[in-house]
Amino acid sequence: MEDRDIAASLGKAEGILKFLQYHLLEIELSAYALKIHELINIQHQLFLAFTRNYPEASDFTYLLNFPRSGALVVDGQRWNFVRHGLGLRFVREEPIPQLVVEMHDQFGNYAKVDWWRLTLFLESMGIPIERTEAEQAILEHDRSIQ
Template sequence: MRDGFLDLVAKYVHIQESIVCEFTRLYPAVNDSKWMLGVPAKGLINVGGESWRFIKHGAGVRFFLEGGTERLIIDVHRLFGVSNFIDWWRLAQFFESCGVNMDKDEIILGLQGMNSSGSVSEYDGGYIYNIA
């Protein structure tokens, strides 16, 4: 597992949980439908004093940090209501936006290592992050 992998996963989950919490507060219909009917196609939300632009796509929403020095991407492409759900795609998008290039196999290997240690549990084709 690459140095810093666990820290980046923890950072991702923390940001994702904050975004999902605020988004569901603003748009309660998000959890009522697989296709998020009643949720705007795009918009802007404020999370922790930072502005995140969002674009709805398919069964998910992609969030982009606006301004600042970082241009982070949080792509909650499915299972929106499970705020601690992660998979290789979500992490790949986030890692790349952080300037860390890891391929699918490297991310999956890291997640499998986390699963072996109990940091994550397998769930619906991805993992539930277990560390509070």
């Protein structure tokens, strides 16, 4: 095989590799999109259960009249929560596996997903994700709903 044939073969292989990497990224982003929708759904369920169980909690800006901690049952699942800063962290205790839903700010906006919320949710499921991946997945999600 001549040098130019080898170079042509390498060029084709690089092209195929780039193609596969691009489509693998698309698959990862679509898998993340499903997890983003799952997270939004859980956040909505937790928000509804919280407002139903704690009707006196009405300060959704500073959470001043929110309990420091508590528990909820959503669809037969037991969730504990802790208030911190301007948000709430929910941890599903039952059933296993334990899940984390970190609504660290804008608790009243249950449709909000940012890289931090997505990262903690996925990592609690045993799915590692880098910050840049999470940010890209959020951008793709935001574009898809506009």
